């Protein structure tokens with residue numbers, strides 16, 4: 170593993186596939202011009218909208234999102250996480266909420282269907298029933314083992330509240346955890362940063378968390394603050410609340426240093 174720059178992209182995706190792909194490309198271009206070699210897009214980067222609109226367009230969103238991610242990874246010669254996008258599940262009328270990690274040659278390195286679905290009545294009065302349109306993934310997320318970039322584990326948004334998933338990634342040797350999200354503004358203000366820092370600290374791993382921000386559609390407000398966090402829990406970069414990027418160094422000596430200074434993974438009793 171070498172030292173390199175990673176970027177977490179922050180977008181305001183709207184109910185317009187092509188507009189979102191154009192916004193995503195601009196930000197990938199910016200990240201690459203600043204030197205990033207590993208880049209992540211947020212959850213639902215290619216479409217944020219009413220559940221029924223998303224379902225109606227799911228075939229096109231799935232097809233074009235996947236082509237787009239592969240094309241961008243090759244065009245910009247980066248390893249790219251396609252935060253998440255809907256992928257129709259045969260005969261269910263529903264979709265998986267899927268993320269894919271693509272190499273600079275356009276090869277699929279990892280694929281994961283979101284396991285924990287956001288079925289929550291948020292105290293601000295908004296109700297989320299992700300399971301009405303999404304089929305829950307049935308498998309733990311994969312880790313991509315890379316000699317150059319480190320071992321990369323993936324997850325999606327609401328998963329961040331389930332530490333057992335990250336302990337699994339950590340057991341598999343994860344150095345860098347992706348958590349692309351579309352956190353609600355209401356839960357985000359109190360929980361987002363704390364949860365992300367906890368996952369970084371308890372697993373002594375880097376966390377890269379691309380995010381949605383602002384008013385995506387209707388009354389849907391997302392929290393923003395795409396961040397990159399080091400294995401000590403320090404926020405290395407924060408994208409604020411406007412579309413943009415958080416960019417920071419992923420450094421193997423820092424990783425080794427923190428794992429030496431705080432060897433908590435070696436002191437586990439219940440495993």
Ligand SMILES: O=C(O)CNC(=O)[C@H](CS)NC(=O)CCC(=O)C(=O)O
Pocket residue numbers: 212213217218287297298299326327330350351352353356357360389
């Ligand atoms: O809403 C959409 O349009 C698209 N879907 C999402 O953004 C997903 C599923 S509803 N959002 C989350 O998982 C938020 C989790 C969260 O905010 C928390 O855990 O507090």
